[in-house]
């Protein structure tokens with residue numbers, strides 16, 4: 001029998017909360033420099049439609065993060081019966097408002113509103129979510145772009161944690177426009193922080209378990225709690241969990257427990273590095289949104305209008 005290296009027994013947590021905090025410190029320093037030279041602080045606006053619990057939390061955290069780094073922020077709230085036309089009019093107003101450097105429309109939107117239409121209505125130079133086809137297209141072409149926050153946050157998190165990506169086989173599970181598809185493109189790019197061989201898997205993928213077992217890095221972004229189990233992970237793999245599903249839990253004061261897409265108890269003992277939920281990828285999403293806002297405010301990607 002050939003001896004094999006023992007699998008690591010203790011999880012090596014990737015601290016997204018601390019990494020996001022480090023980025024916020026850097027951003028706060030950049031804002032202080034801007035304002036010291038007489039320029040105004042960057043200004044982020046957020047549109048929140050309805051009362052989804054998760055969206056309320058995320059938007060609240062975005063506003064708090066703005067305060068933390070010295071940005072101005074504006075929250076525009078609407079009931080979930082707002083018409084598509086009225087929402088598009090709000091987007092048009094923010095597009096034209098010179099005091100706003102960038103804005104987001106929190107997703108998901110109610111079913112009667114065409115989210116793609118709303119995303120396309122955001123001016124690309126103010127699209128700090130990086131969801132507009134212009135920014136996605138520029139990202140694919142390797143041109144300067146406002147990059148989607150969660151995918152760029154994943155790449156930044158791995159880079160700052162010294163995780164090797166070049167030549168590694170990365171299996172991404174999930175093909176959403178917000179995470180799975182863009183992160184697979186970013187990770188395959190010829191960059192110091194990427195250069196992976198990427199396999200993008202989804203609900204119709206055959207032999208998912210076997211494919212995942214070949215991965216040096218797994219990015220789980222399928223939105224199904226505890227989907228990735230121990231038998232799908234090669235010992236020593238790096239596991240990045242993007243899931244944040246609220247699962248009803250009567251024992252919790254909040255009434256729910258936050259679950260990732262990875263069965264942490266099974267996978268953590270196998271993984272060389274793993275992101276926790278909460279405290280992994282989620283905080284990086286907000287840090288990268290702040291970074292995009294700074295880039296929009298300073299004309300780093302598109303000339304200021």
Ligand SMILES: Nc1nc2c(c(=O)[nH]1)N[C@@H](CN(C=O)c1ccc(C(=O)N[C@@H](CCC(=O)O)C(=O)O)cc1)CN2
Nearest residue numbers: 057058104105106107129149244278279280282283285
């Ligand atoms: N307009 C957008 N809508 C949505 C996006 C987005 O990037 N732009 N992504 C997700 C939600 N999201 C940001 O909006 C987001 C999700 C999770 C976190 C986060 O920090 N999670 C914490 C836990 C927070 C909690 O207590 O629930 C963590 O994982 O530690 C931030 C942002 C969909 N919509």
